[in-house]
Amino acid sequence: MRRALWCTAAWACVVVARLGVVSAQTPMAPPLAPVSADQARAAFQNDVHKAAGLTCATCHDTAHGDQYVAPARTAIPKLCGTCHANAEYIKKFNPQLRVDQLARYVTSTHGKQNAKGETRVAVCSDCHGAHGILGVKDPRAPVYPTHVAETCGRCHSDPARMTPFNKPATPPAEWATSVHAKALLERGDVSAPTCSTCHGGHGATPPDVESVSLVCAQCHIREADLFRASSKKALFETISQPECVTCHSNHAIQHPQDAWVGFTDDTKCGKCHDESIPGADVIKTVRGDLDQLNAAITTAAARLDRAEEAGVSVDDGRAALREANDQRINARVMVHAFAAKPFTDVSTKGLQSAKLALADGDRALGEVRYRREGLAVASVFIFGFLVTLGIKIRRLDQARREPQKAKES
Amino acid sequence: MSALRDWIAERAPIAEIVEELEHKRVPQHRHDVFYYAGGVTLFFFVVQVVTGALLLMYYRPSAGEAYESVQFIMARVPFGWLIRSIHAWSANLMIGAAFVHLFSVLFLKSYRRPRELTWMSGVILLGLVLGFGFTGYLLPWNQLAFFATRVGTAIPSSTPVIGHGLMRLLRGGNDVTGGTLTRFFGVHVAILPGICTFLLAFHVLLVQRHGMSVPPAVAAASKASGRPVPSMPFLPDYMLRDLFGWTLAIGLVAALSAFLPWELGKKADLFAPAPAGIRPEWYFLWAFQTLKFVPARVLGLEGEFVASLAFGLGGAALFFLPLIDRNTETSRRIVTWLGAAALLYMIAMTALALRAGGGGPVP
Numbered sequence: 001m002r003r004a005l006w007c008t009a010a011w012a013c014v015v016v017a018r019l020g021v022v023s024a025q026t027p028m029a030p031p032l033a034p035v036s037a038d039q040a041r042a043a044f045q046n047d048v049h050k051a052a053g054l055t056c057a058t059c060h061d062t063a064h065g066d067q068y069v070a071p072a073r074t075a076i077p078k079l080c081g082t083c084h085a086n087a088e089y090i091k092k093f094n095p096q097l098r099v100d101q102l103a104r105y106v107t108s109t110h111g112k113q114n115a116k117g118e119t120r121v122a123v124c125s126d127c128h129g130a131h132g133i134l135g136v137k138d139p140r141a142p143v144y145p146t147h148v149a150e151t152c153g154r155c156h157s158d159p160a161r162m163t164p165f166n167k168p169a170t171p172p173a174e175w176a177t178s179v180h181a182k183a184l185l186e187r188g189d190v191s192a193p194t195c196s197t198c199h200g201g202h203g204a205t206p207p208d209v210e211s212v213s214l215v216c217a218q219c220h221i222r223e224a225d226l227f228r229a230s231s232k233k234a235l236f237e238t239i240s241q242p243e244c245v246t247c248h249s250n251h252a253i254q255h256p257q258d259a260w261v262g263f264t265d266d267t268k269c270g271k272c273h274d275e276s277i278p279g280a281d282v283i284k285t286v287r288g289d290l291d292q293l294n295a296a297i298t299t300a301a302a303r304l305d306r307a308e309e310a311g312v313s314v315d316d317g318r319a320a321l322r323e324a325n326d327q328r329i330n331a332r333v334m335v336h337a338f339a340a341k342p343f344t345d346v347s348t349k350g351l352q353s354a355k356l357a358l359a360d361g362d363r364a365l366g367e368v369r370y371r372r373e374g375l376a377v378a379s380v381f382i383f384g385f386l387v388t389l390g391i392k393i394r395r396l397d398q399a400r401r402e403p404q405k406a407k408e409s
Numbered sequence: 410m411s412a413l414r415d416w417i418a419e420r421a422p423i424a425e426i427v428e429e430l431e432h433k434r435v436p437q438h439r440h441d442v443f444y445y446a447g448g449v450t451l452f453f454f455v456v457q458v459v460t461g462a463l464l465l466m467y468y469r470p471s472a473g474e475a476y477e478s479v480q481f482i483m484a485r486v487p488f489g490w491l492i493r494s495i496h497a498w499s500a501n502l503m504i505g506a507a508f509v510h511l512f513s514v515l516f517l518k519s520y521r522r523p524r525e526l527t528w529m530s531g532v533i534l535l536g537l538v539l540g541f542g543f544t545g546y547l548l549p550w551n552q553l554a555f556f557a558t559r560v561g562t563a564i565p566s567s568t569p570v571i572g573h574g575l576m577r578l579l580r581g582g583n584d585v586t587g588g589t590l591t592r593f594f595g596v597h598v599a600i601l602p603g604i605c606t607f608l609l610a611f612h613v614l615l616v617q618r619h620g621m622s623v624p625p626a627v628a629a630a631s632k633a634s635g636r637p638v639p640s641m642p643f644l645p646d647y648m649l650r651d652l653f654g655w656t657l658a659i660g661l662v663a664a665l666s667a668f669l670p671w672e673l674g675k676k677a678d679l680f681a682p683a684p685a686g687i688r689p690e691w692y693f694l695w696a697f698q699t700l701k702f703v704p705a706r707v708l709g710l711e712g713e714f715v716a717s718l719a720f721g722l723g724g725a726a727l728f729f730l731p732l733i734d735r736n737t738e739t740s741r742r743i744v745t746w747l748g749a750a751a752l753l754y755m756i757a758m759t760a761l762a763l764r765a766g767g768g769g770p771v772p
Contacts, residue, residue, distance in 0.1 A: 311494075311670030313484035371491075375667040382660040389653045396646050 035131065037068075043132030052093045074114055076123040077105050104203035111203075120161065127151050143201070146184060148194040149175055156195075171195075174251035193219065212250070213243035220244075226336040256332065258290040285340045289347040293331065296354035297324050303361030310368040317360030324353035433620060433643035438627045443513035444647075445654045447616070450510050452655040453503030454609065456662065457541075460496040461598065468548070470594035472587030475550035476676040483673060494666035500542060502662065504692045507538050515730070515748045518741055519622035525731035527615040530608050532728045537605045542690055544597040550590055555677035556687045558593075559585045564700070567713035586679070625741060688762060695758035696720060698765075723751075 035043070044050050049058070059079060060068035071079050081102030083089055090097050105111040105124075113121040127143055134141035142151040153172035155161045162169040175181055175195070183192035198215045199205060207215045217224030227233060227243065236243050242250075247260070247268040260268040261283060263275050269283050300321055304314045327350030334343040418424050435444065467486055469478040482489035511531065514520060520528035547558045562585060565575035581588035623631075623638050631638045641647055689697050696716075703712040726733065734740050 311490070311668075311672075313480070313490070315480070315484055371667045375663055378663055379660065382656055382663070386653060386656050386660075389649055389656065393646070393649050393653065396649070397641075400641065400646070 040131040043129075047131060047133050048135050049133060073119045073123055074117055076125055077102055077111065077114060080124045101202045104200065107205070108200065108203045109205050120164070122155060126155075143196075145190040145192075145194050146188070148196050149181070152195045171251045178251060178253045179255045180253060210237075212245050216244040216248075222333050223336045226334065226342075227338075230336065230338040232338050258287070258294065258332070261287040261290065261335065279338075282338065282340045286335055286343050289344060289351075290328075290331065293324070293328050293347055293350045293354065296351055296358070297321065297328060300324070300354050300357035300361060303358055303365065307361050307364030307368060310365070312364040312367045312371075314360055314364045317357045317364065320353045320356035320360060324350050324357060326350075327353060427644070430617075430644045431642065433617070434640040435621050435643055435647040436623045436627070437639040437641055438624070440513075440517055440624055440627070441621075443509075443517060444621055445651060446506055446510035446513055448651040449654050449658055450503055450506040451609070451613070452658055453499050453506055454538075454605075456499040456659075457496065457503060458602070460492050460499065463492045464496055465598065470548070470591050472550060472590055472677075475548060475590060476673070479549045479673055483670075490670055491666055494670045495662050497671035498662050498665045498669075500545060501691070502658070504538055504542055507535050508692070511535055512748065512752055516745060517622065517624040518734075518736075518744070519624070520731045521622070521625075521734070521736050522731070524615070524619050524622060527612060527619065528731050529728055530612040530615065532724075534605065534608050534612060536724070537601055537608070539692065540601050541597060541605075542692060544593040544601065546690060547585075547590060547593045548597065549673055550677050551674035552677050552681070552684055553674055553687065555585060555679070556683045557689050558589070559683075560687060561689055561693070562589070564713055564717060567711040567717065569710070569714065572714070691759065691763075694762040695755040698758040698762040701762075 040056075044056070056068055059071065061071070062068060084097075085099050085102040087099045090099055101124075106115065110121040110123070114123060129142060136143050138144060139146070141147065149172050156167070157169050157172045159169040172195070176185075180193045183189045184194055196204065197218070198207065213224055213227065223244075233243075235241075236246065248254075248256070259266070263270045263273065263280070263283065273280070273283070300317070304317045304321060307314050307317075327346055331343060331347040331350055334346050337343060435441070464482065467478055467482045467489070469475060479493065482493055484490075486492075514528065514531065543558075543561065547554050562576060562579040565579065566572040568575060577583065579589075579592075580586070581592040627638060688694065699720075700713060700716050703716045705712050707715040730744070734744050
């Protein structure tokens with residue numbers, strides 16, 4: 001308590017420079033670094049609030065004459081909320097802008113701790129910045145999707161900050177290895193989930209066991225529907241398993257593998273089941289069909305590649321292969337039904353499409369053979385014609401030279 | 410039969426033409442193999458006309474349909490793949506043969522009096538053939554052709570005053586669009602063939618009128634030895650040799666088409682970023698590479714404009730070569746060295762451009 005009071009006092013009693021603000025840094029201060037008056041003024045030139053006509057005095061107390069005072073950390077959410085929770089006021093600047101940020105913040109873990117006077121938790125300025133605030137759609141903004149994990153990680157990757165709250169400092173690093181991070185950071189897909197997608201932005205809270213599947217279902221709708229309709233739903237509730245997370249984990253989510261289906265130690269099913277369970281045949285059917293479909297698609301793709309390399313168009317085969325691939329994706333989704341029939345209905349369609357693709361590849365390779373045989377036949381005729389021409393030319397030359405030779409001799 | 414022959418002979422002087430050809434003789438010497446380059450070029454032109462006419466039956470010259478129609482030709486039309494591949498390969502071989510023909514005529518000094526007009530019409534024909542290549546390149550409306558045409562049609566824009574207008578004239582607008590495709594199609598299948606057919610007839614007529622030129626060195630050796638240059642009758646001896654060359658050419662085109670069918674690539678996407686390695690067809694590579702080496706500004710003018718001006722002056726010098734060359738031993742030697750230097754420069758620049766790599770052209 002004394003420590004918290006000390007921090008609050010330190011933040012409140014800022015070192016004020018002439019015509020500016022300099023904040024004092026506490027031992028456990030959040031990562032927003034204190035700035036000098038000049039730095040604050042320079043940063044504010046690019047601030048969205050500056051563009052909206054706001055000034056230093058809008059946020060800073062000017063009770064000390066020409067010296068601005070930094071607001072207390074615990075007061076920052078409400079200070080920002082003065083405008084951002086006021087629909088009447090904010091719509092003058094941006095009618096699209098939401099005004100529920102403060103309302104959400106007070107429900108968040110950060111907000112609840114802040115309400116208790118805890119200054120080590122994030123407030124608005126920790127994520128958005130203080131003097132150079134950029135619009136949330138600005139790719140340079142710290143809250144732009146590609147930067148969110150880095151912004152959250154400033155605290156949540158730091159064991160010194162997390163340990164006092166009994167929180168692990170590993171989630172950002174785990175997320176960085178996930179398929180979601182690859183989609184967002186490598187492919188630049190800003191719709192891919194980052195911290196705030198699952199935990200919320202202003203209302204950031206860890207989802208509890210019951211709500212994990214609801215969070216995942218924001219994007220993985222079909223998988224969630226199939227899971228809820230399956231026998232696994234009730235079973236997981238009974239044994240308090242966190243649904244999706246049981247097989248897929250939470251932060252370090254990897255691209256699902258067909259090899260996860262099975263009974264060996266490296267499979268997901270095998271962690272809880274062995275071959276003696278009543279539904280073992282379902283697992284075997286699913287794995288067997290997935291392997292068969294994969295093999296059929298690989299063979300068909302190789303056949304089509306060979307035909308295309310030889311210069312024959314295989315558009316129909318490519319279309320069938322796309323369909324087979326779509327059905328494979330569909331089949332992988334149907335795994336979440338945890339039943340054989342709905343899965344095999346889809347995998348069978350995939351196999352049929354793969355067979356069509358293979359057949360078109362065979363047809364195209366037959367066409368390649370036909371072309372080369374045709375060329376061989378044409379070459380025989382061309383060669384024969386060239387030989388005939390050669391003989392004729394030679395005879396004409398001889399006929400022309402003989403009288404000349406006779407004349408010379 | 411005889412009556413029919415008489416009926417035709419009365420109305421068309423075919424017998425006279427044949428008789429003239431029977432009396433025509435072609436010199437035989439160690440360089441006479443180059444005489445066939447012109448015939449082979451003409452043969453490829455005929456192949457282009459025939460295959461082009463067949464492609465016209467299915468090709469649709471619009472941005473929305475061009476690519477799909479070529480796809481249809483290659484996948485659905487019986488032997489469509491063969492016709493398109495022959496058209497594409499034959500086009501490239503025709504341009505190659507035309508260059509061989511030009512340089513062989515230059516090195517053998519066959520442009521001398523009285524063959525000045527034959528040479529000049531030949532230089533224009535080479536330009537037209539390159540025009541065929543440039544306009545035909547865009548017609549399948551694929552990604553590489555689209556971006557290469559965008560680069561190619563932007564080059565004239567560096568010309569002072571009229572540059573922007575020239576670019577718009579080529580493109581039919583400010584950018585390469587479906588309008589450019591329609592424009593290029595019209596030029597490729599109507600304007601260029603019309604001019605080309607007329608000039609080709611004129612060129613061949615002059616060749617027949619003046620006969621084959623004997624290189625100065627061969628003529629001098631003959632004069633020194635007192636023996637005439639050996640010769641053979643045009644009909645049937647030379648004609649059969651020509652036929653031999655054409656048969657070889659058709660065999661080569663058939664083999665290339667069967668083993669290396671011309672690819673179509675991806676459909677042009679006007680909003681996609683330009684793919685890496687955009688470059689024109691091989692016969693423009695030397696000029697393309699030159700433009701890369703030219704600084705942005707030369708003597709206060711745009712580098713591209715200066716390079717284009719140099720190309721234009723080079724083309725003009727080539728066109729007026731028979732009038733520039735005074736046909737003395739020294740002038741002939743200068744022409745040989747300049748020709749060799751130009752040829753080496755083109756080969757070196759082409760090699761450098763190919764070495765730089767990239768996506769490669771897809772006509």
